[in-house]
Amino acid sequence: MQFGIFTVGDVTVDPTTGREPTEHERIKAMVAIALKAEEVGLDVFATGEHHNPPFVPSSPTTMLGYIAARTERLLLSTATTLITTNDPVKIAEDYAMLQHLSDGRVDLMMGRGNTGPVYPWFGKDIRAGIPLAIENYDLLHRLWREDVVDWKGKYRTPLQSFTSTPRPLDGVPPFVWHGSIRSPEIAEQAAYYGDGFFANHIFWPKEHTQRMIALYRQRYAHYGHGSADQAIVGLGGQVFMRRNSQDAVREFRPYFDNAPVYGHGPSLEEFTRETPLTVGSPQQVIDRTLGFREYVGDYQRQLFLMDHAGLPLKTVLEQLDLLGEEVVPVLRKEFAALRPAHVPAAPTHASLVVAAGGATDSTVHAVDDVTGKAPEGATR
Protein backbone atom coordinates (compact mmCIF):
# COMPACT_ATOMS: atom_id res chain seq x y z
CA MET A 1 0.00 0.00 0.00
CA GLN A 2 1.20 3.49 -0.84
CA PHE A 3 1.10 6.37 1.62
CA GLY A 4 1.56 9.99 0.82
CA ILE A 5 0.28 13.53 1.00
CA PHE A 6 -1.76 15.73 -1.27
CA THR A 7 -1.85 19.49 -1.23
CA VAL A 8 -4.30 22.10 -2.45
CA GLY A 9 -1.65 24.81 -2.55
CA ASP A 10 -3.72 27.50 -0.88
CA VAL A 11 -2.27 30.80 0.32
CA THR A 12 -4.15 31.35 3.58
CA VAL A 13 -3.62 33.70 6.49
CA ASP A 14 -2.34 31.97 9.62
CA PRO A 15 -5.25 32.81 11.96
CA THR A 16 -3.02 32.63 15.04
CA THR A 17 -0.57 35.27 13.80
CA GLY A 18 -2.50 37.13 11.11
CA ARG A 19 0.38 36.57 8.73
CA GLU A 20 -0.23 35.61 5.10
CA PRO A 21 2.63 33.94 3.23
CA THR A 22 3.66 35.30 -0.15
CA GLU A 23 3.13 33.16 -3.23
CA HIS A 24 6.88 32.65 -3.38
CA GLU A 25 6.98 31.40 0.22
CA ARG A 26 4.06 29.08 -0.39
CA ILE A 27 5.55 27.60 -3.54
CA LYS A 28 8.88 27.00 -1.79
CA ALA A 29 7.00 25.54 1.19
CA MET A 30 5.23 23.06 -1.10
CA VAL A 31 8.61 21.92 -2.39
CA ALA A 32 10.01 21.64 1.15
CA ILE A 33 6.98 19.55 2.12
CA ALA A 34 7.49 17.24 -0.86
CA LEU A 35 11.17 16.74 -0.02
CA LYS A 36 10.24 16.06 3.59
CA ALA A 37 7.72 13.46 2.42
CA GLU A 38 10.52 11.48 0.81
CA GLU A 39 12.80 12.01 3.80
CA VAL A 40 10.29 10.53 6.26
CA GLY A 41 9.61 7.53 4.03
CA LEU A 42 6.31 8.44 2.37
CA ASP A 43 5.66 7.15 -1.14
CA VAL A 44 3.61 9.83 -2.89
CA PHE A 45 3.42 13.61 -3.21
CA ALA A 46 0.43 14.95 -5.16
CA THR A 47 -0.26 18.58 -5.98
CA GLY A 48 -3.53 20.22 -6.87
CA GLU A 49 -4.03 22.35 -9.96
CA HIS A 50 -5.74 25.72 -9.68
CA HIS A 51 -5.98 28.81 -11.82
CA ASN A 52 -7.35 31.32 -9.37
CA PRO A 53 -6.20 32.99 -6.14
CA PRO A 54 -5.69 32.06 -3.34
CA PHE A 55 -4.06 29.00 -4.92
CA VAL A 56 -0.54 28.84 -6.38
CA PRO A 57 -0.16 25.52 -8.26
CA SER A 58 -1.21 26.53 -11.79
CA SER A 59 1.71 24.69 -13.37
CA PRO A 60 1.95 21.23 -11.81
CA THR A 61 4.52 19.65 -14.14
CA THR A 62 6.93 22.53 -13.57
CA MET A 63 6.75 21.98 -9.85
CA LEU A 64 6.78 18.18 -10.06
CA GLY A 65 9.71 18.24 -12.50
CA TYR A 66 11.70 20.33 -10.03
CA ILE A 67 10.80 17.98 -7.18
CA ALA A 68 11.68 14.98 -9.34
CA ALA A 69 15.18 16.38 -9.78
CA ARG A 70 15.63 16.69 -6.04
CA THR A 71 14.22 13.31 -4.97
CA GLU A 72 15.10 9.69 -5.57
CA ARG A 73 12.11 7.51 -4.78
CA LEU A 74 9.09 9.77 -4.30
CA LEU A 75 6.18 9.12 -6.67
CA LEU A 76 4.86 12.39 -8.11
CA SER A 77 1.18 12.76 -8.73
CA THR A 78 -1.64 15.27 -8.97
CA ALA A 79 -4.82 15.95 -7.04
CA THR A 80 -6.26 16.75 -9.44
CA THR A 81 -5.30 17.42 -13.07
CA LEU A 82 -8.12 19.36 -14.70
CA ILE A 83 -9.25 17.11 -17.52
CA THR A 84 -12.03 19.54 -18.39
CA THR A 85 -10.21 22.82 -18.99
CA ASN A 86 -6.75 21.56 -19.99
CA ASP A 87 -6.09 20.53 -23.55
CA PRO A 88 -5.70 16.74 -23.44
CA VAL A 89 -2.89 17.05 -26.01
CA LYS A 90 -0.92 19.26 -23.64
CA ILE A 91 -1.56 16.89 -20.73
CA ALA A 92 -0.29 13.99 -22.84
CA GLU A 93 2.88 15.90 -23.73
CA ASP A 94 3.59 17.47 -20.33
CA TYR A 95 3.16 14.32 -18.27
CA ALA A 96 5.00 12.09 -20.74
CA MET A 97 7.90 14.54 -20.47
CA LEU A 98 7.68 14.42 -16.67
CA GLN A 99 7.55 10.64 -16.83
CA HIS A 100 10.84 10.54 -18.76
CA LEU A 101 12.57 13.10 -16.54
CA SER A 102 11.51 11.30 -13.35
CA ASP A 103 12.31 7.83 -14.73
CA GLY A 104 8.72 6.73 -14.39
CA ARG A 105 7.96 8.19 -10.97
CA VAL A 106 4.71 9.80 -12.07
CA ASP A 107 1.02 9.11 -12.16
CA LEU A 108 -1.97 11.44 -12.41
CA MET A 109 -5.39 11.92 -10.95
CA MET A 110 -8.04 13.35 -13.23
CA GLY A 111 -10.61 15.74 -11.84
CA ARG A 112 -13.14 18.16 -13.25
CA GLY A 113 -12.68 21.26 -11.11
CA ASN A 114 -15.68 22.74 -9.36
CA THR A 115 -15.06 26.47 -9.78
CA GLY A 116 -17.49 27.77 -12.39
CA PRO A 117 -15.62 30.94 -13.41
CA VAL A 118 -12.43 28.99 -14.27
CA TYR A 119 -14.05 27.17 -17.19
CA PRO A 120 -14.72 30.20 -19.44
CA TRP A 121 -11.13 31.42 -18.92
CA PHE A 122 -10.15 28.32 -20.85
CA GLY A 123 -13.02 28.53 -23.33
CA LYS A 124 -15.15 25.92 -21.60
CA ASP A 125 -18.45 25.72 -19.72
CA ILE A 126 -18.87 24.04 -16.33
CA ARG A 127 -22.28 22.71 -17.38
CA ALA A 128 -20.43 20.41 -19.80
CA GLY A 129 -18.10 19.21 -17.04
CA ILE A 130 -18.89 15.51 -17.34
CA PRO A 131 -18.96 15.34 -21.17
CA LEU A 132 -15.65 17.28 -21.23
CA ALA A 133 -14.10 14.83 -18.78
CA ILE A 134 -15.30 11.88 -20.85
CA GLU A 135 -14.23 13.17 -24.26
CA ASN A 136 -10.91 14.71 -23.19
CA TYR A 137 -9.79 11.66 -21.29
CA ASP A 138 -10.72 9.36 -24.13
CA LEU A 139 -8.41 11.40 -26.38
CA LEU A 140 -5.62 11.47 -23.76
CA HIS A 141 -5.91 7.70 -23.38
CA ARG A 142 -5.42 7.25 -27.13
CA LEU A 143 -2.59 9.76 -27.42
CA TRP A 144 -0.50 7.69 -25.00
CA ARG A 145 -1.32 4.39 -26.68
CA GLU A 146 -1.41 5.14 -30.40
CA ASP A 147 1.61 6.63 -32.15
CA VAL A 148 -0.47 8.36 -34.80
CA VAL A 149 -3.91 9.65 -33.93
CA ASP A 150 -6.74 10.82 -36.16
CA TRP A 151 -9.41 12.25 -33.96
CA LYS A 152 -12.53 14.39 -34.08
CA GLY A 153 -14.63 15.44 -31.10
CA LYS A 154 -16.92 18.12 -29.84
CA TYR A 155 -14.74 20.24 -27.59
CA ARG A 156 -11.40 20.52 -29.37
CA THR A 157 -10.07 21.11 -32.84
CA PRO A 158 -9.67 17.81 -34.77
CA LEU A 159 -6.34 16.03 -35.05
CA GLN A 160 -4.98 14.51 -38.22
CA SER A 161 -1.90 12.31 -38.17
CA PHE A 162 -0.89 13.69 -34.80
CA THR A 163 1.87 12.12 -32.74
CA SER A 164 2.11 13.22 -29.13
CA THR A 165 5.76 13.41 -28.09
CA PRO A 166 7.64 12.24 -26.19
CA ARG A 167 6.07 8.80 -26.36
CA PRO A 168 5.48 7.27 -22.90
CA LEU A 169 8.58 5.92 -21.17
CA ASP A 170 9.24 2.25 -22.00
CA GLY A 171 6.02 2.23 -24.02
CA VAL A 172 3.96 2.35 -20.82
CA PRO A 173 1.67 5.34 -20.14
CA PRO A 174 1.53 6.80 -16.61
CA PHE A 175 -1.12 5.19 -14.41
CA VAL A 176 -4.28 7.27 -14.08
CA TRP A 177 -6.68 7.73 -11.20
CA HIS A 178 -10.03 9.45 -11.55
CA GLY A 179 -11.20 11.53 -8.63
CA SER A 180 -14.75 12.50 -7.83
CA ILE A 181 -16.69 13.20 -4.67
CA ARG A 182 -20.19 12.42 -5.79
CA SER A 183 -20.49 11.90 -9.55
CA PRO A 184 -21.26 8.25 -10.32
CA GLU A 185 -20.38 8.94 -13.97
CA ILE A 186 -16.71 9.34 -13.00
CA ALA A 187 -16.66 6.08 -11.03
CA GLU A 188 -18.11 4.49 -14.18
CA GLN A 189 -15.42 6.10 -16.34
CA ALA A 190 -12.61 4.81 -14.10
CA ALA A 191 -14.17 1.34 -14.11
CA TYR A 192 -14.53 1.27 -17.88
CA TYR A 193 -10.81 1.87 -18.47
CA GLY A 194 -9.66 -0.24 -15.55
CA ASP A 195 -8.02 2.90 -14.13
CA GLY A 196 -7.82 3.76 -10.44
CA PHE A 197 -10.54 5.61 -8.57
CA PHE A 198 -9.71 8.10 -5.85
CA ALA A 199 -12.26 9.31 -3.31
CA ASN A 200 -11.28 12.66 -1.84
CA HIS A 201 -12.66 11.48 1.52
CA ILE A 202 -12.11 14.78 3.30
CA PHE A 203 -14.73 17.46 3.94
CA TRP A 204 -17.63 15.05 3.30
CA PRO A 205 -19.25 12.18 5.19
CA LYS A 206 -17.79 8.74 4.70
CA GLU A 207 -21.06 7.56 3.15
CA HIS A 208 -20.23 9.46 -0.06
CA THR A 209 -16.94 7.58 -0.31
CA GLN A 210 -18.51 4.26 0.54
CA ARG A 211 -21.16 4.57 -2.16
CA MET A 212 -18.79 5.78 -4.86
CA ILE A 213 -16.20 3.08 -4.18
CA ALA A 214 -18.84 0.35 -4.12
CA LEU A 215 -20.15 1.51 -7.50
CA TYR A 216 -16.63 1.73 -8.96
CA ARG A 217 -15.76 -1.76 -7.74
CA GLN A 218 -18.97 -3.27 -9.12
CA ARG A 219 -18.46 -1.67 -12.53
CA TYR A 220 -14.74 -2.53 -12.60
CA ALA A 221 -15.73 -6.18 -12.33
CA HIS A 222 -18.52 -5.64 -14.89
CA TYR A 223 -15.98 -4.42 -17.47
CA GLY A 224 -13.86 -7.49 -16.89
CA HIS A 225 -10.72 -6.01 -15.35
CA GLY A 226 -10.79 -8.37 -12.38
CA SER A 227 -12.96 -9.03 -9.37
CA ALA A 228 -14.50 -6.12 -7.48
CA ASP A 229 -11.97 -6.38 -4.68
CA GLN A 230 -9.12 -6.11 -7.18
CA ALA A 231 -10.14 -2.63 -8.34
CA ILE A 232 -7.57 0.09 -7.61
CA VAL A 233 -8.83 2.41 -4.89
CA GLY A 234 -7.26 5.49 -3.33
CA LEU A 235 -8.54 7.55 -0.42
CA GLY A 236 -7.82 10.97 0.96
CA GLY A 237 -7.75 11.79 4.62
CA GLN A 238 -7.12 14.76 6.84
CA VAL A 239 -5.31 14.64 10.17
CA PHE A 240 -3.66 16.84 12.73
CA MET A 241 -1.54 15.17 15.41
CA ARG A 242 0.26 15.84 18.61
CA ARG A 243 1.51 13.21 21.03
CA ASN A 244 -1.18 14.33 23.45
CA SER A 245 -4.59 14.49 21.78
CA GLN A 246 -5.72 17.52 23.82
CA ASP A 247 -2.73 19.44 22.50
CA ALA A 248 -3.68 18.51 18.94
CA VAL A 249 -7.24 19.77 19.41
CA ARG A 250 -6.10 23.00 21.11
CA GLU A 251 -3.52 23.79 18.45
CA PHE A 252 -5.64 22.88 15.42
CA ARG A 253 -8.90 24.55 16.51
CA PRO A 254 -8.12 28.10 15.31
CA TYR A 255 -7.05 26.73 11.92
CA PHE A 256 -10.22 24.66 11.74
CA ASP A 257 -12.49 27.50 12.84
CA ASN A 258 -11.12 29.81 10.16
CA ALA A 259 -10.47 27.31 7.35
CA PRO A 260 -11.74 28.47 3.95
CA VAL A 261 -13.67 25.25 3.28
CA TYR A 262 -15.59 24.67 6.50
CA GLY A 263 -14.65 27.57 8.75
CA HIS A 264 -17.34 29.44 10.68
CA GLY A 265 -19.66 26.48 10.25
CA PRO A 266 -19.72 23.24 12.22
CA SER A 267 -17.60 22.82 15.33
CA LEU A 268 -14.38 20.82 15.20
CA GLU A 269 -16.11 18.09 17.22
CA GLU A 270 -19.10 17.94 14.84
CA PHE A 271 -16.88 17.88 11.78
CA THR A 272 -14.66 15.17 13.24
CA ARG A 273 -17.74 13.07 13.85
CA GLU A 274 -19.38 13.70 10.46
CA THR A 275 -16.27 13.43 8.24
CA PRO A 276 -13.01 11.43 8.27
CA LEU A 277 -11.06 14.35 9.81
CA THR A 278 -9.02 13.13 12.77
CA VAL A 279 -7.45 15.50 15.29
CA GLY A 280 -5.62 13.70 18.06
CA SER A 281 -2.72 11.42 18.90
CA PRO A 282 -0.82 9.30 16.35
CA GLN A 283 -2.56 6.24 17.79
CA GLN A 284 -5.98 7.81 17.15
CA VAL A 285 -4.94 8.51 13.56
CA ILE A 286 -3.78 4.90 13.17
CA ASP A 287 -7.05 3.53 14.53
CA ARG A 288 -9.27 5.79 12.45
CA THR A 289 -7.29 5.16 9.26
CA LEU A 290 -7.37 1.40 9.69
CA GLY A 291 -11.14 1.78 10.01
CA PHE A 292 -11.43 3.18 6.45
CA ARG A 293 -10.79 -0.32 5.14
CA GLU A 294 -13.97 -1.50 6.84
CA TYR A 295 -16.18 0.53 4.53
CA VAL A 296 -14.20 0.60 1.26
CA GLY A 297 -12.41 -2.77 1.38
CA ASP A 298 -8.68 -3.31 0.87
CA TYR A 299 -7.30 -0.32 -0.95
CA GLN A 300 -4.06 0.71 -2.58
CA ARG A 301 -3.28 4.33 -1.78
CA GLN A 302 -3.82 6.61 1.21
CA LEU A 303 -3.05 10.32 0.83
CA PHE A 304 -3.29 12.81 3.68
CA LEU A 305 -3.99 16.53 3.48
CA MET A 306 -1.51 18.14 5.88
CA ASP A 307 -0.75 21.69 4.75
CA HIS A 308 -3.78 23.88 4.38
CA ALA A 309 -5.75 26.55 6.22
CA GLY A 310 -2.66 28.63 6.98
CA LEU A 311 -0.71 26.06 9.00
CA PRO A 312 2.91 27.26 9.13
CA LEU A 313 5.57 25.25 7.32
CA LYS A 314 7.32 24.35 10.56
CA THR A 315 4.14 22.76 11.92
CA VAL A 316 3.51 20.88 8.69
CA LEU A 317 7.03 19.45 8.75
CA GLU A 318 6.49 18.33 12.35
CA GLN A 319 3.26 16.67 11.25
CA LEU A 320 5.16 14.84 8.51
CA ASP A 321 7.70 13.61 11.04
CA LEU A 322 4.90 12.11 13.12
CA LEU A 323 3.20 10.69 10.04
CA GLY A 324 6.36 9.14 8.64
CA GLU A 325 7.88 7.92 11.88
CA GLU A 326 4.93 6.85 14.00
CA VAL A 327 1.84 6.41 11.87
CA VAL A 328 2.72 5.08 8.44
CA PRO A 329 5.07 2.26 9.56
CA VAL A 330 2.26 0.83 11.69
CA LEU A 331 -0.34 1.33 8.96
CA ARG A 332 1.93 -0.33 6.38
CA LYS A 333 2.34 -3.37 8.55
CA GLU A 334 -1.30 -3.64 9.62
CA PHE A 335 -2.79 -3.08 6.16
CA ALA A 336 -0.35 -5.56 4.61
CA ALA A 337 -1.30 -8.21 7.17
CA LEU A 338 -4.99 -7.73 6.40
CA ARG A 339 -4.72 -7.68 2.62
CA PRO A 340 -5.52 -10.98 0.84
CA ALA A 341 -2.93 -12.17 -1.69
CA HIS A 342 -5.18 -11.72 -4.73
CA VAL A 343 -5.65 -7.98 -4.06
CA PRO A 344 -3.03 -6.12 -6.10
CA ALA A 345 -0.72 -3.38 -4.83
CA ALA A 346 -0.94 0.10 -6.34
CA PRO A 347 0.45 0.11 -9.88
CA THR A 348 3.91 1.64 -10.36
CA HIS A 349 5.89 2.19 -13.51
CA ALA A 350 7.88 -0.97 -12.77
CA SER A 351 4.77 -3.11 -12.27
CA LEU A 352 3.14 -1.69 -15.41
CA VAL A 353 6.26 -2.49 -17.44
CA VAL A 354 6.17 -6.06 -16.17
CA ALA A 355 2.43 -6.29 -16.97
CA ALA A 356 3.15 -5.02 -20.50
CA GLY A 357 5.65 -7.84 -21.01
CA GLY A 358 8.75 -5.68 -20.64
CA ALA A 359 9.96 -2.26 -21.67
CA THR A 360 9.86 -1.20 -25.29
CA ASP A 361 11.39 1.95 -26.72
CA SER A 362 8.40 3.66 -28.24
CA THR A 363 10.26 6.54 -29.88
CA VAL A 364 8.68 7.69 -33.11
CA HIS A 365 11.81 8.24 -35.20
CA ALA A 366 10.61 9.76 -38.42
CA VAL A 367 7.58 11.12 -40.18
CA ASP A 368 6.91 10.81 -43.88
CA ASP A 369 6.77 14.30 -45.41
CA VAL A 370 3.98 13.43 -47.79
CA THR A 371 1.58 11.32 -45.76
CA GLY A 372 2.50 12.60 -42.32
CA LYS A 373 2.52 8.98 -41.14
CA ALA A 374 5.37 7.33 -39.37
CA PRO A 375 6.72 4.29 -41.24
CA GLU A 376 5.82 1.05 -39.46
CA GLY A 377 9.41 -0.10 -39.06
CA ALA A 378 10.52 3.22 -37.56
CA THR A 379 8.26 3.34 -34.58
CA ARG A 380 10.33 0.97 -32.53
Added chain:
Amino acid sequence: MTRRTLAVVSAGLSQPSSTRLLADQLAAATRDELVRRGSEVELHVVDLREYAHDVVNNMLTGFAPAALREVIDTVTGADGLIAVTPIFSASYNGLFKSFFDVLDSESMVDRPVLIGATGGTARHSLALEHAVRPMFAYLRSVVVPTAVFAAPEDWSDGTADGALRARIRRAAGELADQIERRPPATGPADPFALTTDFLQMLGRGDGEAVS
Protein backbone atom coordinates in the same frame (compact mmCIF):
# COMPACT_ATOMS: atom_id res chain seq x y z
CA MET B 1 -54.92 -0.34 2.21
CA THR B 2 -52.51 2.15 0.65
CA ARG B 3 -49.83 3.45 2.92
CA ARG B 4 -49.01 7.15 2.58
CA THR B 5 -46.41 9.33 4.24
CA LEU B 6 -47.02 12.99 4.85
CA ALA B 7 -44.15 15.32 5.73
CA VAL B 8 -44.97 18.50 7.63
CA VAL B 9 -42.38 21.28 7.77
CA SER B 10 -42.87 24.18 10.14
CA ALA B 11 -40.46 27.13 10.14
CA GLY B 12 -41.98 28.77 13.23
CA LEU B 13 -39.37 30.12 15.60
CA SER B 14 -41.19 30.78 18.87
CA GLN B 15 -42.46 28.11 21.21
CA PRO B 16 -45.35 27.60 21.24
CA SER B 17 -45.63 28.70 17.65
CA SER B 18 -48.76 29.68 15.75
CA THR B 19 -47.00 28.44 12.60
CA ARG B 20 -46.67 25.01 14.16
CA LEU B 21 -50.31 25.21 15.27
CA LEU B 22 -51.42 25.88 11.68
CA ALA B 23 -49.13 23.10 10.42
CA ASP B 24 -50.67 20.64 12.88
CA GLN B 25 -54.20 21.57 11.84
CA LEU B 26 -53.38 21.21 8.15
CA ALA B 27 -51.69 17.87 8.86
CA ALA B 28 -54.60 16.53 10.90
CA ALA B 29 -57.15 17.60 8.28
CA THR B 30 -55.14 16.00 5.46
CA ARG B 31 -54.57 12.83 7.43
CA ASP B 32 -58.28 12.57 8.27
CA GLU B 33 -59.20 13.08 4.65
CA LEU B 34 -56.79 10.40 3.41
CA VAL B 35 -57.92 7.98 6.13
CA ARG B 36 -61.55 8.65 5.23
CA ARG B 37 -60.71 7.62 1.67
CA GLY B 38 -59.10 4.41 2.86
CA SER B 39 -55.37 5.15 3.19
CA GLU B 40 -53.13 4.51 6.11
CA VAL B 41 -51.17 7.66 6.93
CA GLU B 42 -47.80 8.17 8.53
CA LEU B 43 -47.13 11.74 9.65
CA HIS B 44 -43.63 13.19 10.04
CA VAL B 45 -43.60 16.64 11.59
CA VAL B 46 -40.39 18.66 11.40
CA ASP B 47 -39.76 21.82 13.40
CA LEU B 48 -36.98 23.42 11.37
CA ARG B 49 -35.91 25.37 14.44
CA GLU B 50 -34.31 22.19 15.79
CA TYR B 51 -32.16 21.92 12.65
CA ALA B 52 -31.32 25.58 12.18
CA HIS B 53 -27.59 25.14 12.87
CA ASP B 54 -27.41 22.05 10.70
CA VAL B 55 -29.07 23.92 7.83
CA VAL B 56 -26.48 26.70 8.03
CA ASN B 57 -23.67 24.16 8.32
CA ASN B 58 -25.04 22.43 5.24
CA MET B 59 -24.86 25.72 3.35
CA LEU B 60 -21.25 26.25 4.44
CA THR B 61 -19.86 22.73 4.04
CA GLY B 62 -21.99 21.37 1.18
CA PHE B 63 -23.26 18.34 3.07
CA ALA B 64 -26.06 17.69 5.53
CA PRO B 65 -25.07 16.47 9.01
CA ALA B 66 -26.62 13.10 9.87
CA ALA B 67 -29.67 14.45 11.74
CA LEU B 68 -30.55 16.88 8.96
CA ARG B 69 -29.90 14.20 6.34
CA GLU B 70 -32.62 12.12 7.94
CA VAL B 71 -35.05 15.03 7.79
CA ILE B 72 -34.21 15.76 4.15
CA ASP B 73 -34.75 12.12 3.23
CA THR B 74 -38.09 12.15 5.04
CA VAL B 75 -39.26 15.30 3.26
CA THR B 76 -38.04 14.33 -0.21
CA GLY B 77 -39.28 10.77 0.15
CA ALA B 78 -42.84 11.53 1.33
CA ASP B 79 -46.07 11.28 -0.69
CA GLY B 80 -46.99 14.83 0.17
CA LEU B 81 -45.62 17.90 1.94
CA ILE B 82 -47.27 20.52 4.10
CA ALA B 83 -44.95 23.52 4.32
CA VAL B 84 -45.75 26.36 6.70
CA THR B 85 -43.74 29.49 7.39
CA PRO B 86 -44.16 32.69 9.33
CA ILE B 87 -44.07 35.77 7.11
CA PHE B 88 -41.07 37.97 7.87
CA SER B 89 -40.42 41.20 5.95
CA ALA B 90 -43.05 40.35 3.33
CA SER B 91 -41.78 36.84 2.58
CA TYR B 92 -40.97 33.39 4.03
CA ASN B 93 -38.47 33.51 6.85
CA GLY B 94 -34.82 32.79 6.21
CA LEU B 95 -34.89 29.41 7.91
CA PHE B 96 -37.72 28.18 5.67
CA LYS B 97 -35.93 29.32 2.51
CA SER B 98 -32.55 27.99 3.68
CA PHE B 99 -34.01 24.54 4.25
CA PHE B 100 -35.39 24.37 0.74
CA ASP B 101 -32.12 25.83 -0.58
CA VAL B 102 -30.14 22.84 0.66
CA LEU B 103 -32.45 20.28 -0.98
CA ASP B 104 -31.39 18.89 -4.33
CA SER B 105 -33.34 21.01 -6.84
CA GLU B 106 -34.72 17.86 -8.49
CA SER B 107 -35.83 16.21 -5.27
CA MET B 108 -39.32 17.77 -5.05
CA VAL B 109 -40.39 17.41 -8.68
CA ASP B 110 -44.07 16.44 -9.04
CA ARG B 111 -44.49 16.33 -5.24
CA PRO B 112 -47.93 17.44 -3.98
CA VAL B 113 -47.46 20.40 -1.63
CA LEU B 114 -49.83 22.38 0.54
CA ILE B 115 -48.50 25.80 1.54
CA GLY B 116 -49.47 27.76 4.63
CA ALA B 117 -48.28 30.84 6.46
CA THR B 118 -48.88 32.90 9.55
CA GLY B 119 -48.39 36.61 10.10
CA GLY B 120 -49.10 39.49 12.41
CA THR B 121 -51.68 40.93 10.07
CA ALA B 122 -53.88 39.62 7.25
CA ARG B 123 -52.18 42.17 4.98
CA HIS B 124 -49.27 39.68 4.68
CA SER B 125 -51.44 36.92 3.25
CA LEU B 126 -50.45 37.37 -0.40
CA ALA B 127 -46.84 36.53 0.49
CA LEU B 128 -47.99 32.94 0.02
CA GLU B 129 -48.77 33.75 -3.61
CA HIS B 130 -45.85 35.98 -4.51
CA ALA B 131 -43.09 34.22 -2.55
CA VAL B 132 -43.90 30.72 -1.34
CA ARG B 133 -45.78 29.43 -4.38
CA PRO B 134 -43.12 30.60 -6.90
CA MET B 135 -40.40 28.88 -4.87
CA PHE B 136 -42.21 25.56 -5.21
CA ALA B 137 -42.87 26.33 -8.88
CA TYR B 138 -39.08 26.49 -9.28
CA LEU B 139 -38.80 23.09 -7.58
CA ARG B 140 -41.52 21.88 -9.99
CA SER B 141 -43.69 20.67 -7.16
CA VAL B 142 -47.46 20.54 -7.52
CA VAL B 143 -48.83 23.17 -5.14
CA VAL B 144 -52.55 22.84 -4.44
CA PRO B 145 -54.71 25.86 -5.39
CA THR B 146 -55.76 26.70 -1.83
CA ALA B 147 -53.01 28.24 0.27
CA VAL B 148 -53.84 28.83 3.91
CA PHE B 149 -52.92 32.01 5.75
CA ALA B 150 -53.73 32.48 9.44
CA ALA B 151 -53.74 35.98 10.94
CA PRO B 152 -54.17 36.68 14.68
CA GLU B 153 -57.92 37.22 14.28
CA ASP B 154 -58.29 33.71 12.81
CA TRP B 155 -57.24 32.20 16.12
CA SER B 156 -59.73 34.22 18.16
CA ASP B 157 -63.48 33.88 18.43
CA GLY B 158 -64.09 36.94 16.30
CA THR B 159 -66.01 37.34 13.09
CA ALA B 160 -63.59 35.20 11.10
CA ASP B 161 -64.50 32.14 13.16
CA GLY B 162 -65.09 29.16 10.93
CA ALA B 163 -63.49 30.70 7.85
CA LEU B 164 -60.00 29.37 8.64
CA ARG B 165 -61.37 25.93 9.48
CA ALA B 166 -63.23 25.75 6.19
CA ARG B 167 -60.14 26.84 4.31
CA ILE B 168 -58.02 24.20 6.01
CA ARG B 169 -60.57 21.52 5.09
CA ARG B 170 -60.64 22.62 1.46
CA ALA B 171 -56.85 22.73 1.20
CA ALA B 172 -56.53 19.31 2.87
CA GLY B 173 -59.02 17.86 0.39
CA GLU B 174 -57.03 19.26 -2.51
CA LEU B 175 -53.77 17.81 -1.16
CA ALA B 176 -55.41 14.42 -0.58
CA ASP B 177 -56.67 14.53 -4.21
CA GLN B 178 -53.16 15.12 -5.54
CA ILE B 179 -51.63 12.43 -3.36
CA GLU B 180 -54.25 9.89 -4.38
CA ARG B 181 -53.58 10.48 -8.07
CA ARG B 182 -50.03 9.19 -7.65
CA PRO B 183 -48.58 5.80 -6.82
CA PRO B 184 -47.13 5.57 -3.31
CA ALA B 185 -43.74 7.29 -3.02
CA THR B 186 -40.70 5.02 -3.07
CA GLY B 187 -38.53 7.14 -0.80
CA PRO B 188 -35.85 9.71 -1.64
CA ALA B 189 -33.93 9.47 -4.91
CA ASP B 190 -30.45 7.97 -4.68
CA PRO B 191 -27.94 10.65 -5.73
CA PHE B 192 -25.27 7.99 -6.28
CA ALA B 193 -27.29 5.84 -8.64
CA LEU B 194 -25.70 5.36 -12.04
CA THR B 195 -28.29 6.19 -14.69
CA THR B 196 -26.15 5.78 -17.78
CA ASP B 197 -23.28 3.59 -18.86
CA PHE B 198 -19.93 4.56 -20.24
CA LEU B 199 -20.46 3.93 -23.94
CA GLN B 200 -23.61 6.02 -23.79
CA MET B 201 -21.67 8.86 -22.17
CA LEU B 202 -19.00 8.53 -24.82
CA GLY B 203 -21.71 8.72 -27.47
CA ARG B 204 -20.97 5.30 -28.93
CA GLY B 205 -24.14 3.34 -29.47
CA ASP B 206 -26.98 3.01 -27.00
CA GLY B 207 -24.88 1.36 -24.34
CA GLU B 208 -26.62 -1.22 -22.22
CA ALA B 209 -28.88 -1.41 -19.25
CA VAL B 210 -27.13 -0.72 -15.95
CA SER B 211 -28.06 -3.14 -13.24
